[in-house]
Amino acid sequence: MPQPPDLEGQTTDLHIAFPANPAVIRDTLLRILAVPPLSGLSAEARGNAELVLAEVLNNVAEHAYPERAGPVSILLRRVDDGVCCQIVDRGLAMPGNRLPEGELPDRLNLALDDLPEGGFGWHLIRSLTCDLIYVRSHEENRLSFRLPDDG
Amino acid sequence: MQLQTQTRPKVISVSVLEDRIDAATAIQFKEKMRDATKDSPARVVLDLARVQFLDSSGLGAIVAVKKLLGPDRMLELSGLTPTVEKVFRLTRMDSIFTIHPSLEVAVSHAATA
Numbered sequence: 001m002p003q004p005p006d007l008e009g010q011t012t013d014l015h016i017a018f019p020a021n022p023a024v025i026r027d028t029l030l031r032i033l034a035v036p037p038l039s040g041l042s043a044e045a046r047g048n049a050e051l052v053l054a055e056v057l058n059n060v061a062e063h064a065y066p067e068r069a070g071p072v073s074i075l076l077r078r079v080d081d082g083v084c085c086q087i088v089d090r091g092l093a094m095p096g097n098r099l100p101e102g103e104l105p106d107r108l109n110l111a112l113d114d115l116p117e118g119g120f121g122w123h124l125i126r127s128l129t130c131d132l133i134y135v136r137s138h139e140e141n142r143l144s145f146r147l148p149d150d151g
Numbered sequence: 152m153q154l155q156t157q158t159r160p161k162v163i164s165v166s167v168l169e170d171r172i173d174a175a176t177a178i179q180f181k182e183k184m185r186d187a188t189k190d191s192p193a194r195v196v197l198d199l200a201r202v203q204f205l206d207s208s209g210l211g212a213i214v215a216v217k218k219l220l221g222p223d224r225m226l227e228l229s230g231l232t233p234t235v236e237k238v239f240r241l242t243r244m245d246s247i248f249t250i251h252p253s254l255e256v257a258v259s260h261a262a263t264a
Contacts, residue, residue: 023175026174044233047234054173058174062174104243113218115217117212117214120238120242124206
Protein backbone atom coordinates (compact mmCIF):
# COMPACT_ATOMS: atom_id res chain seq x y z
CA MET A 1 0.00 0.00 0.00
CA PRO A 2 1.64 3.29 -1.08
CA GLN A 3 2.05 5.79 1.73
CA PRO A 4 1.55 9.55 1.55
CA PRO A 5 4.66 11.65 2.19
CA ASP A 6 5.63 12.78 5.69
CA LEU A 7 5.27 16.55 5.99
CA GLU A 8 6.38 17.06 9.57
CA GLY A 9 8.48 20.18 10.07
CA GLN A 10 7.30 21.74 6.78
CA THR A 11 7.98 25.50 6.92
CA THR A 12 8.42 27.25 3.55
CA ASP A 13 8.19 26.11 -0.07
CA LEU A 14 6.81 22.64 -0.46
CA HIS A 15 8.10 20.07 -2.96
CA ILE A 16 6.82 16.53 -2.69
CA ALA A 17 6.29 13.48 -4.87
CA PHE A 18 3.82 10.65 -4.38
CA PRO A 19 1.94 7.98 -6.38
CA ALA A 20 -1.14 9.29 -8.24
CA ASN A 21 -3.59 6.93 -6.59
CA PRO A 22 -7.00 8.33 -5.46
CA ALA A 23 -6.65 7.37 -1.80
CA VAL A 24 -3.08 8.71 -1.56
CA ILE A 25 -4.11 11.90 -3.38
CA ARG A 26 -6.92 12.53 -0.90
CA ASP A 27 -4.70 11.92 2.12
CA THR A 28 -1.79 13.95 0.73
CA LEU A 29 -4.06 16.89 -0.08
CA LEU A 30 -5.35 17.07 3.49
CA ARG A 31 -1.76 17.08 4.78
CA ILE A 32 -0.58 19.71 2.27
CA LEU A 33 -3.44 22.04 3.24
CA ALA A 34 -2.38 21.97 6.89
CA VAL A 35 1.21 23.17 6.33
CA PRO A 36 2.87 26.20 4.66
CA PRO A 37 2.47 27.70 2.16
CA LEU A 38 -1.25 26.77 1.82
CA SER A 39 -1.98 26.96 5.56
CA GLY A 40 -1.19 30.69 5.37
CA LEU A 41 -3.99 31.43 2.89
CA SER A 42 -7.43 32.71 3.82
CA ALA A 43 -10.08 30.06 4.47
CA GLU A 44 -11.71 30.79 1.12
CA ALA A 45 -8.44 30.66 -0.83
CA ARG A 46 -7.52 27.42 0.93
CA GLY A 47 -10.88 25.93 -0.07
CA ASN A 48 -10.16 26.94 -3.68
CA ALA A 49 -6.67 25.41 -3.43
CA GLU A 50 -8.12 22.13 -2.20
CA LEU A 51 -10.60 22.00 -5.08
CA VAL A 52 -8.08 22.94 -7.80
CA LEU A 53 -5.39 20.54 -6.59
CA ALA A 54 -7.93 17.73 -6.22
CA GLU A 55 -9.14 18.29 -9.79
CA VAL A 56 -5.63 18.45 -11.25
CA LEU A 57 -4.36 15.41 -9.33
CA ASN A 58 -7.42 13.30 -10.05
CA ASN A 59 -7.04 14.13 -13.74
CA VAL A 60 -3.46 12.85 -13.55
CA ALA A 61 -4.62 9.66 -11.85
CA GLU A 62 -7.44 9.08 -14.31
CA HIS A 63 -6.03 10.24 -17.65
CA ALA A 64 -2.22 10.44 -17.45
CA TYR A 65 -1.94 7.07 -15.71
CA PRO A 66 -5.03 5.08 -16.81
CA GLU A 67 -3.29 1.71 -16.29
CA ARG A 68 -1.41 2.07 -13.00
CA ALA A 69 -0.61 4.82 -10.52
CA GLY A 70 2.61 6.59 -11.58
CA PRO A 71 4.57 9.33 -9.81
CA VAL A 72 3.35 12.92 -9.57
CA SER A 73 5.14 15.83 -7.93
CA ILE A 74 3.91 19.15 -6.57
CA LEU A 75 5.95 22.29 -6.02
CA LEU A 76 4.22 25.08 -4.08
CA ARG A 77 5.80 28.49 -3.58
CA ARG A 78 4.34 31.45 -1.69
CA VAL A 79 4.37 34.70 -3.69
CA ASP A 80 3.00 38.15 -2.82
CA ASP A 81 -0.40 37.56 -4.38
CA GLY A 82 -0.96 33.88 -3.73
CA VAL A 83 0.73 30.53 -4.17
CA CYS A 84 2.43 29.38 -7.38
CA CYS A 85 1.97 25.69 -8.13
CA GLN A 86 3.73 23.33 -10.50
CA ILE A 87 2.51 19.77 -10.96
CA VAL A 88 4.59 17.28 -12.95
CA ASP A 89 3.85 13.73 -14.05
CA ARG A 90 5.39 11.28 -16.48
CA GLY A 91 2.14 9.86 -17.85
CA LEU A 92 0.23 10.21 -21.12
CA ALA A 93 0.10 13.67 -22.76
CA MET A 94 -3.06 15.78 -22.81
CA PRO A 95 -5.07 15.11 -26.02
CA GLY A 96 -3.54 17.28 -28.78
CA ASN A 97 -0.81 18.38 -26.34
CA ARG A 98 -3.05 21.11 -25.05
CA LEU A 99 -5.35 21.78 -22.12
CA PRO A 100 -9.05 21.00 -22.43
CA GLU A 101 -11.17 24.14 -22.76
CA GLY A 102 -13.53 23.12 -19.98
CA GLU A 103 -16.44 24.92 -21.58
CA LEU A 104 -19.88 24.43 -20.09
CA PRO A 105 -22.83 23.82 -22.39
CA ASP A 106 -24.33 27.10 -23.64
CA ARG A 107 -27.77 26.31 -22.39
CA LEU A 108 -28.65 24.42 -19.27
CA ASN A 109 -32.33 24.05 -20.05
CA LEU A 110 -31.33 20.75 -21.59
CA ALA A 111 -33.41 17.61 -21.59
CA LEU A 112 -32.78 15.54 -18.46
CA ASP A 113 -30.83 12.90 -20.37
CA ASP A 114 -28.54 15.54 -21.91
CA LEU A 115 -27.36 17.04 -18.64
CA PRO A 116 -23.57 16.77 -18.35
CA GLU A 117 -22.15 14.40 -15.71
CA GLY A 118 -18.55 15.34 -16.38
CA GLY A 119 -16.33 17.97 -17.93
CA PHE A 120 -16.69 20.24 -14.91
CA GLY A 121 -13.11 19.77 -13.74
CA TRP A 122 -11.26 21.98 -16.21
CA HIS A 123 -13.92 24.63 -15.94
CA LEU A 124 -13.37 24.76 -12.17
CA ILE A 125 -9.56 24.79 -12.58
CA ARG A 126 -9.73 27.61 -15.13
CA SER A 127 -12.20 29.57 -12.97
CA LEU A 128 -10.07 29.45 -9.83
CA THR A 129 -6.50 29.88 -11.13
CA CYS A 130 -4.39 32.51 -12.93
CA ASP A 131 -1.55 32.11 -15.44
CA LEU A 132 -2.43 28.51 -16.27
CA ILE A 133 0.27 26.97 -18.50
CA TYR A 134 0.70 23.41 -19.77
CA VAL A 135 3.93 22.15 -21.30
CA ARG A 136 4.58 18.66 -22.65
CA SER A 137 8.29 17.96 -23.02
CA HIS A 138 10.78 15.20 -22.28
CA GLU A 139 7.82 12.84 -21.78
CA GLU A 140 6.58 14.92 -18.88
CA ASN A 141 3.38 16.88 -18.32
CA ARG A 142 4.16 20.13 -16.57
CA LEU A 143 1.19 22.22 -15.39
CA SER A 144 1.76 25.53 -13.65
CA PHE A 145 -0.62 28.14 -12.29
CA ARG A 146 -1.12 30.60 -9.48
CA LEU A 147 -3.78 30.30 -6.79
CA PRO A 148 -4.68 33.91 -5.95
CA ASP A 149 -5.03 34.85 -2.29
CA ASP A 150 -7.95 37.23 -2.51
CA GLY A 151 -9.95 35.95 0.42
CA MET B 152 -20.20 6.48 2.45
CA GLN B 153 -23.02 6.77 5.00
CA LEU B 154 -26.44 8.08 4.08
CA GLN B 155 -29.37 8.60 6.43
CA THR B 156 -32.79 8.29 4.89
CA GLN B 157 -36.08 9.58 6.29
CA THR B 158 -39.33 8.76 4.54
CA ARG B 159 -42.40 10.96 4.74
CA PRO B 160 -45.71 10.66 2.85
CA LYS B 161 -44.75 12.79 -0.14
CA VAL B 162 -41.04 13.34 0.29
CA ILE B 163 -37.96 11.33 1.14
CA SER B 164 -34.90 13.02 2.57
CA VAL B 165 -31.39 11.64 2.31
CA SER B 166 -28.66 13.18 4.47
CA VAL B 167 -25.03 12.57 3.54
CA LEU B 168 -23.15 11.75 6.76
CA GLU B 169 -19.69 12.31 5.28
CA ASP B 170 -17.58 15.44 4.95
CA ARG B 171 -16.53 14.73 1.35
CA ILE B 172 -18.04 13.53 -1.92
CA ASP B 173 -15.00 13.27 -4.18
CA ALA B 174 -13.33 11.14 -6.85
CA ALA B 175 -12.65 8.41 -4.28
CA THR B 176 -16.30 8.10 -3.18
CA ALA B 177 -18.46 9.40 -6.07
CA ILE B 178 -19.34 5.98 -7.52
CA GLN B 179 -20.25 4.60 -4.11
CA PHE B 180 -22.39 7.68 -3.44
CA LYS B 181 -24.29 7.16 -6.69
CA GLU B 182 -24.93 3.47 -5.93
CA LYS B 183 -26.15 4.19 -2.39
CA MET B 184 -28.43 6.93 -3.68
CA ARG B 185 -29.85 4.53 -6.23
CA ASP B 186 -30.75 2.11 -3.42
CA ALA B 187 -32.03 4.83 -1.07
CA THR B 188 -34.39 6.29 -3.66
CA LYS B 189 -35.75 3.03 -5.02
CA ASP B 190 -39.57 3.34 -5.03
CA SER B 191 -39.29 6.83 -3.53
CA PRO B 192 -42.08 9.39 -3.65
CA ALA B 193 -41.98 12.18 -6.22
CA ARG B 194 -39.75 14.49 -4.20
CA VAL B 195 -36.27 13.58 -3.02
CA VAL B 196 -34.33 16.05 -0.87
CA LEU B 197 -30.57 15.49 -0.70
CA ASP B 198 -29.20 17.21 2.40
CA LEU B 199 -25.54 18.24 2.05
CA ALA B 200 -25.19 20.17 5.32
CA ARG B 201 -22.37 17.89 6.54
CA VAL B 202 -20.45 17.95 3.26
CA GLN B 203 -17.46 20.30 3.35
CA PHE B 204 -15.90 19.25 0.06
CA LEU B 205 -17.38 18.36 -3.32
CA ASP B 206 -15.26 17.99 -6.46
CA SER B 207 -16.25 17.59 -10.11
CA SER B 208 -16.66 13.82 -9.68
CA GLY B 209 -19.01 14.37 -6.74
CA LEU B 210 -20.95 16.97 -8.69
CA GLY B 211 -21.20 14.59 -11.66
CA ALA B 212 -22.56 11.91 -9.34
CA ILE B 213 -25.28 14.24 -8.00
CA VAL B 214 -26.31 15.14 -11.58
CA ALA B 215 -26.33 11.41 -12.38
CA VAL B 216 -28.71 10.79 -9.46
CA LYS B 217 -31.05 13.46 -10.80
CA LYS B 218 -31.05 11.63 -14.13
CA LEU B 219 -31.59 8.25 -12.43
CA LEU B 220 -34.76 9.59 -10.81
CA GLY B 221 -36.20 10.23 -14.25
CA PRO B 222 -38.68 12.87 -15.39
CA ASP B 223 -41.42 12.11 -12.84
CA ARG B 224 -39.39 12.60 -9.68
CA MET B 225 -37.54 15.70 -8.46
CA LEU B 226 -34.12 15.85 -6.81
CA GLU B 227 -33.87 18.91 -4.56
CA LEU B 228 -30.85 19.97 -2.50
CA SER B 229 -30.50 21.50 0.96
CA GLY B 230 -27.85 22.81 3.34
CA LEU B 231 -25.06 23.66 0.89
CA THR B 232 -21.88 24.73 2.72
CA PRO B 233 -19.96 27.68 1.18
CA THR B 234 -17.39 25.62 -0.76
CA VAL B 235 -20.03 23.21 -2.05
CA GLU B 236 -22.26 26.13 -3.06
CA LYS B 237 -19.33 27.60 -5.00
CA VAL B 238 -18.90 24.42 -7.06
CA PHE B 239 -22.59 24.49 -8.03
CA ARG B 240 -22.42 28.20 -8.85
CA LEU B 241 -19.21 28.10 -10.92
CA THR B 242 -20.51 25.21 -13.03
CA ARG B 243 -24.00 26.78 -13.24
CA MET B 244 -25.47 23.52 -11.93
CA ASP B 245 -27.26 25.66 -9.32
CA SER B 246 -29.71 26.49 -12.11
CA ILE B 247 -30.91 22.92 -12.62
CA PHE B 248 -31.70 22.15 -8.96
CA THR B 249 -34.13 23.61 -6.45
CA ILE B 250 -31.84 24.52 -3.54
CA HIS B 251 -33.22 25.00 -0.01
CA PRO B 252 -31.30 26.69 2.82
CA SER B 253 -31.88 23.73 5.16
CA LEU B 254 -33.51 20.30 5.31
CA GLU B 255 -36.20 21.68 7.66
CA VAL B 256 -37.14 24.33 5.11
CA ALA B 257 -37.09 21.81 2.28
CA VAL B 258 -39.36 19.38 4.13
CA SER B 259 -41.86 22.04 5.31
CA HIS B 260 -41.92 23.36 1.74
CA ALA B 261 -42.69 19.87 0.51
CA ALA B 262 -45.44 19.42 3.13
CA THR B 263 -47.35 22.48 1.99
CA ALA B 264 -46.81 21.98 -1.72
